[in-house]
Amino acid sequence: MSGDSIAPTPPQNLDAERSVLAAMLLNRDIVDEVVARISAEAFYRPAHQKIFSAMCELTERHTPIDHLSLAERLEARGELKEIGDKAYIIELANNDYAIFNWEHHVDIIKREKLLRDLIRAAENIKSLGYSETDDAAGSIEQAEKMLFDVTNQRIEKSFTDIEKLLGDSVAMLEKMAQNKTGIMGVTTGFTDLDRLLSGMRGGDLIILAARPGVGKTSLALNIAINAARSGAHIAFFSLEMPATQLTHRILSSEASVDNSKLRSGNLNAADWKDIIDTCSKLSELKFSIDDTPGLTITELRAKARRQLQKVEKGVIVLDYLQLMSAGGNGSADRWIAVGDISRGLKILAKELDVPILALSQLSRNVENRPNKRPQLSDLRESGNIEQDADVVMFIDRSLSEEEAEQDNRPPMGMGRLVVGKNRNGATMDIDLVFDNAYTRFRDYYRPQGM
Template identity: 45%
Template structure:
């Protein structure tokens, strides 16, 4: 690596920095514009950072900002000589700067600051890469985290006039009216479920929880299949428990209505092969992408899904399952780690404007209840899942606990939390041998 790269003068624009400060000394409105865009640390020259902070301090105290008050403020802070004395303040005040151009100047300062931050981050990563004994995987995780922090610090959301929000809302309502459909999001493929949820909506975090053997993986694969095949929506599936080959076998079993055991053993008759061939075509053409990296972190998912969205588009993310994920950093407890994962998944859904369906385990406490029906209190390891999720759903099969139940091959989908809609239950047919869920009405036809 060329060491000269580390010895260059960092990106900076001292004229823009002085222009920002001069504008702030000219007019109070320029101060309010500047503090929305930049912070003291964004200035390259320390003297400029100190002056910027002093101007903010004066403004917060309700005092005017001019040569006299600014000089006195810096003197009280024992910073006057550090910045070059009264003479330098006068020099800055006489810089070419206008309140009308403050946004332009502030943007230049911010952009140079961002470049310096990226250089420091990249240099840190490169330096660690040369360290003997550095673990590549740990360095990769840290590198992704550091770059993510730079990106997140850059994103600032401002106040928006309610009239603009109303205008955008009305436009969306008009589009929905033209659709003439109650499904305003991405269809799940299940009519009764869509009737309650109106589909999966952008930025939603959906938690699907169940005890083992309830069919939660099959349920979410069915949803992913429908999105990819019927809706032609790109889907990213992150499987932390099963290999991609196992997932594909399950999807083929569901689509071809072939017993899983036949597919696993390869003992199929001609009719089965015909059904399998008919299922392979649509599935192979579907925009479904599978990643089976064990212990994947939210940062890794973010990097992969951002790339996928940019290259192919993205309409749905499925994660199987949440408790097998890694937060990418040390936590005091597993509960705290799950809370962080949950919070970051919700943030990712908002950033990508894509619904995320994350599968979750339930605690064994549900087995101690009389009717075995799960509730929000049974979410494993973290109450944050309930807090962060827009929808929390449980899968419950009475037949599993009571073989004499009259609800054979029926799964109840319990919507226990719905931030923007009703809660309640939907019954679906569950054909375990085919790993397939279906509307009861369709099965009766």
């Protein structure tokens, strides 16, 4: 008898995989739900991975999914014969019962994928243990990261309503009266900006860019909260900062409690009263945060559609654009990948008829020149950002007393919103006050006669 052992079959459930693919074929709405919960890699059988990826491509192209369009897409990818030809697709489509239990079957696929990843991590950790190295601490760190990457998948990242983030220990206040300013779109809460843009309008892609540390996340949160107060539903995608940290920033800004106090927990009785009162008011807002890292445009689209498809007035905020994953174009030139992402955001804004406020980094060029005022050419990694955007705004703020003393620089405590592109109107500079302690921007009211 041979001493060679046969490796056991990795965890998998092909019936569940077939059922989920069949449900996606039978019901277009199920596609977005599935894409928001699993990726192609979750399927064990390579043929099923290819079918799932082809369905995602059809969805991105706004092509209806049926057995004919799916077969055509797979043939164009050179994969039709690999998956079992048209006969296999027809077999999937004939499973009418799949639409009833697809959610349970998605959970099965996720569980089996998690177990396979755990096995793979264990094998890699075993190899680390046998490797001859003097850096045992480094090996342990690598092993911990491998396990963390697996266990982190157990937490299904999705929207968390701000009411739960803030807590519902305080009573709900009466809903704010409807906005009566006559603004065509959703208000930003900043008088001069609303006057220039007539509000944020459905279908618009609005880019907000700035140097690191200038306050683009703070301004985006200020705008989002102001929009929520006007009755808009906010879908805030945070690819950089956890939802809890964003919540602290919102509390600091809205309750006028020093952000350093919130970070340290050194709060007095007056601070607690302000926080509780603010929580009560904010709990009424339709404001949700998704802090899933590395989202692809397909995943963002699926989650946004699920969150906003039945609301009358919605806004999507993305922080920030360059942290999005290119998905299938991960190995492509970053310039092209970011261009694809910005184009995808513009298409999504039009499809859902909502404004998208997308934050963006600036290139290092602005740091290397004496004049720190940002300009359109500073947009990082892709000229397509400017091309796709309806509005491009920059935050210009001095980060030191020395910088503030230079010619044409904003004084300390002030910010300048540079509207560098406005597809439907004029461009201009808008002065704002920046309250650093509360990470808050607000309108600047000029003294009369100035």
